[in-house]
Each structure stands twice: as C-alpha cells, then as structure tokens.
Amino acid sequence: MTAPTTVPALTKPRAARALRSAEATLPNGLRVVAVRKPGVPLVELRLRLPFLSARAGHPARATLLSDTLLTGAGELDRIGLAEALQGLGADVSVSVDADRLVVGGNALATNLRPLLEVVASVVQAPAFDTAEVDTERARLVERLTMARARAGVVAAEALSWRMWGDHPYAVDLPQPDDVAAVTPAQLRSLHRSFVRPGGAALVLVGDVTPDRMVGFAQEVLADWTGDAPSTRVRALPTPPGGPLLVVDRPGSVQTSLRMGRAGVTRDDPRFAALQLANLVFGGYFSSRWTENIREDKGYTYGPHSRLEQHTLGATLTLEAEVATEVTAPAMLETWYELGRIATVPVTAAEVESVRQYAVGTLALSTATQAGLASTLSALSAFGLGLDWIKEHAARLQRVTVDEVSAAAAEFFTPAHFTSVVVGDAESISGPLAALGDIERES
The missing domain is CATH 3.30.830.10 (Metalloenzyme, LuxS/M16 peptidase-like)
Structure with a gap:
C-alpha cells in the first residue's frame, strides 16, 4: 500500500x-x-x-x-x-x-x-x-x-x-x-x-x-504632439436591478446566465476585501458557487465571477452556461449562494485559502516582463504603478475575516444584481417565473 x-x-x-x-x-x-x-x-x-x-x-x-x-x-x-x-x-x-x-x-x-x-x-x-x-x-x-x-x-x-x-x-x-x-x-x-x-x-x-x-x-x-482628447462622457449610472430579463434564443440547448452590479476600483480601500470575497464566492475553481453548481449539481462546466476595472468605475460580474432544462435550478442555487455569502460570515479557513491564491496570482501576473508591463499599463489609467503592486500584496495579507464578510454583505446581496438569461424562452420562462418576477425581451 x-x-x-x-x-x-x-x-x-x-x-x-x-x-x-x-x-x-x-x-x-x-x-x-x-x-x-x-x-x-x-x-x-x-x-x-x-x-x-x-x-x-x-x-x-x-x-x-x-x-x-x-x-x-x-x-x-x-x-x-x-x-x-x-x-x-x-x-x-x-x-x-x-x-x-x-x-x-x-x-x-x-x-x-x-x-x-x-x-x-x-x-x-x-x-x-x-x-x-x-x-x-x-x-x-x-x-x-x-x-x-x-x-x-x-x-x-x-x-x-x-x-x-x-x-x-x-x-x-x-x-x-x-x-x-x-x-x-x-x-x-x-x-x-x-x-x-x-x-x-x-x-x-x-x-x-x-x-x-x-x-x-x-x-x-519628442515630435509627437497633441493634448489629451477632449471628451464629455457622463458618470456611470446605477445599475437598475429589477426583474430577471429573458432574451429568447429559440431552440437553444443551453442558457447563458449573466449577472452584474457596480463594484469598486483598485484604489478603493474596500478593494482587497472585495477581491477576496469574490474569490470565496466564484472567482476561482474551489469557490462556493463552483462547488455547488458544478461539482455537486453538475449544472455547468465552469461558472465564474470577476471584478472588471474600467476608467469610470468597476463591475462585479457573474457568468455561467447551463443546460436548458436546469436553467431555473441553476438560477435558484446561484441566488442561494449569493444570499448565503451576503448573510453568513465567511470562515477563517476560506479567507486564508483565497488570500494565498490572490497573493500568488498577483506574484505570477507580474513575474514576467510581459505580465508586469500589462499590469502597469492597466494601473496607469488610475495613476497607479509599482508601489501599488508592492503594497497590494501587503493589503491582501492584512485583510481580516470580518472585513471580507462585510464586503460580501455589501456587494453580494442578490437583489442588487441586474440579471439576464439568454436561452429558449418557451422552455425556461415558466420555471424561472416560479422563482420570481421575470421580463421577456420585447
């Protein structure tokens, strides 16, 4: 043996x-x-x-x-x-x-x-x-x-x-x-x-x-000239939430699920805590959402949640592809996991696991010349640079379980998400309507 x-x-x-x-x-x-x-x-x-x-x-x-x-x-x-x-x-x-x-x-x-x-x-x-x-x-x-x-x-x-x-x-x-x-x-x-x-x-x-x-x-x-472009783009509106939008894709054998809400940018004091909360929920392979609808239920191959950074703000986005017949169960389990992380404090073991993952991926993403150049280019839009990379690893190490739980409570409440599914509306609308209000794309 x-x-x-x-x-x-x-x-x-x-x-x-x-x-x-x-x-x-x-x-x-x-x-x-x-x-x-x-x-x-x-x-x-x-x-x-x-x-x-x-x-x-x-x-x-x-x-x-x-x-x-x-x-x-x-x-x-x-x-x-x-x-x-x-x-x-x-x-x-x-x-x-x-x-x-x-x-x-x-x-x-x-x-x-x-x-x-x-x-x-x-x-x-x-x-x-x-x-x-x-x-x-x-x-x-x-x-x-x-x-x-x-x-x-x-x-x-x-x-x-x-x-x-x-x-x-x-x-x-x-x-x-x-x-x-x-x-x-x-x-x-x-x-x-x-x-x-x-x-x-x-x-x-x-x-x-x-x-x-x-x-x-x-x-x-030195001879390249021109001031910064003059643009007038209004601030990002607040995402409306509201009923689940069903977009019809007749005959589709699977449904594409997308959910989103406003997040925080890298220079926000809550960013490190939200980054870890997102990893606990659905940001990497051992996340709660993945364990539920992939490993346990087999509804999808790879659900994923991520924080996307934009010049005018940030978004927290969830995405999954599921079989048509399990669209409503997958949505129910997604809402369950959102509600659970928003209301029940995360554990110390979960935080330590995602902390190590976040610190490690930060190091890997900047370990090569190409990775460091791309990271610094992205950071330049916010006036950030090498110091932010160095300090962020320390911020991730300092984040407490309570801070991660607070970020989860603030950003993962199901009602705050705007949600869309694309699939065979005739097959999925009835089961989804049994879970809550839906709206069909006109």
Whole structure:
C-alpha cells in the first residue's frame, strides 16, 4: 500500500526582488514608466491611449482603427512594416475597448530604440490606405457577424445594455452595419482627435536600464504632439436591478446566465476585501458557487465571477452556461449562494485559502516582463504603478475575516444584481417565473 501523503503548509511569501525604475512626463504630455527586469534579453512595450467617447459611431470607428493601424505607416506598407518588425525580432499588436487603445509589443533589448521608432511611425503617420481599410473592414464585419451568433456574446451585450443604458460602456461590440459604413477619412479624423501623447502612458519593461529606456522615449517621441482628447462622457449610472430579463434564443440547448452590479476600483480601500470575497464566492475553481453548481449539481462546466476595472468605475460580474432544462435550478442555487455569502460570515479557513491564491496570482501576473508591463499599463489609467503592486500584496495579507464578510454583505446581496438569461424562452420562462418576477425581451 502507498502511505497517505499530506500537503505541506504554505510558507510565508518571499519578498519580491526590488526593481529599478524611472518615470518621466515628456513635454508633450506622454507619461513614460520604465522598469528594468532582467532575466530575458527582451523589452516589453505598452502604449496606452485614452479612447473613451460618447460620440455616435465611435465604437465602430475605434475598432476598425485598431484593426488597420498596422497596415501601413510612414513610407512602409503592410508588408514593409511586417518586414521591419521581423528584422528587429519584434512583435507589435493593437487592441481597443471602450476605455483605451493599446499598442503593445516586444523586441530584443538591443532593438528598443528602433522598435520605438516603428511605433512612433504607427501612431503619428498611419496610412489608412483605402484598399487596406476595405480589406480589414470586410474581415471585421465577418468576425462581428459570427460573434453575434454566440449566446455568450448576446448575453454579455444584453447585460451591458440593461446595466448602463445609453452609456458608452453598454456597447461591448460595434454593430456590423456601423462598421460597414466607416470610411478611411473617418479613421483619419478619429486618429487626429484621439491618438495623442497628452494623457497617454508608455510602459517599458525589460533588460535595459530605466534611464536609458526613458531617454530613448524622449528622443524618439519628442515630435509627437497633441493634448489629451477632449471628451464629455457622463458618470456611470446605477445599475437598475429589477426583474430577471429573458432574451429568447429559440431552440437553444443551453442558457447563458449573466449577472452584474457596480463594484469598486483598485484604489478603493474596500478593494482587497472585495477581491477576496469574490474569490470565496466564484472567482476561482474551489469557490462556493463552483462547488455547488458544478461539482455537486453538475449544472455547468465552469461558472465564474470577476471584478472588471474600467476608467469610470468597476463591475462585479457573474457568468455561467447551463443546460436548458436546469436553467431555473441553476438560477435558484446561484441566488442561494449569493444570499448565503451576503448573510453568513465567511470562515477563517476560506479567507486564508483565497488570500494565498490572490497573493500568488498577483506574484505570477507580474513575474514576467510581459505580465508586469500589462499590469502597469492597466494601473496607469488610475495613476497607479509599482508601489501599488508592492503594497497590494501587503493589503491582501492584512485583510481580516470580518472585513471580507462585510464586503460580501455589501456587494453580494442578490437583489442588487441586474440579471439576464439568454436561452429558449418557451422552455425556461415558466420555471424561472416560479422563482420570481421575470421580463421577456420585447
């Protein structure tokens, strides 16, 4: 027989190695954050630009701009740009959401300056060639059409509209018809209005001295001009709660469940406690919600709750995909777990377990050059940086069981959530109505 084994107790986390860093705001308003992180002879780059706007058509134009930004810049066409990056051992990509446009990439550390020169060309002189725009527009329309055929996308969008109404955050994906109408001239106008150094943040992490990285940024990007974009976006409204919204997807064999409410941002004193409360509820594999509707009941493969950070606020979101016939039981168990964590204090054992998980994932997320660069880029939107990362591990260690229970009571009360299900309405509406008020999408 094999002797039983025990898992050794976790040791205290080791102090992270101190990182050398430098920070400067260039005369054109660009904030540069540079961190030396040796180990791999690379450098990671993240250029984050504010992109929030309430203008009609902005989501479609912003998404297509993101897709076309690397199709040519300066004197280089798409192929020339790709060859220039390949010659540097570099990779560059562009992404966009309601809050920001990010140009991200990496290169050999010895090629940081030429990488910055390529990025400078991309953000200052993109071509937006008509043929390239036509190609990328057609591809984007096709991708969006396919995405909108997925129940999870429909559910996420329905929840966003229900929570935020006509606020820009309500638009998860642009409409294909809106994208189809975007012209190269509109992309150039959007670029002039929003791709500016004022209010932007450049994060550089790699095996280069911080002062040298800042110096390269000053040399290469000094001629880039433009103040932060002037936008008027109202504050986030309070999510309305109310009856469960049922969105019909005739014949669907499964239901997509989405629930959301306002959370707190990283700079809020309650953030660490809410982060741990969320992990206890549904934020990782051993959470209460997972144990209930996955391990015990078998209703779903992977329910998950998460805290999402936005420039104007934060959301606490729950999501699960369940079989049509167990939609109502899964919803009942979800409400039960929300009510239980909101009214019954969490245990010391639960808090210690999720504390170790949170501290560990924070360390892992910043252990690589790429992970640290992405984290610092996200933090830059809130004026936070390396100090926040260092201090947050300590905050997680200090959070008490009572504080986690208080956060759970404040943020997990079932009635405070706005809820949406997408599925076969004829099959699921009756059982759901037996649990409480529902509203059918008209």
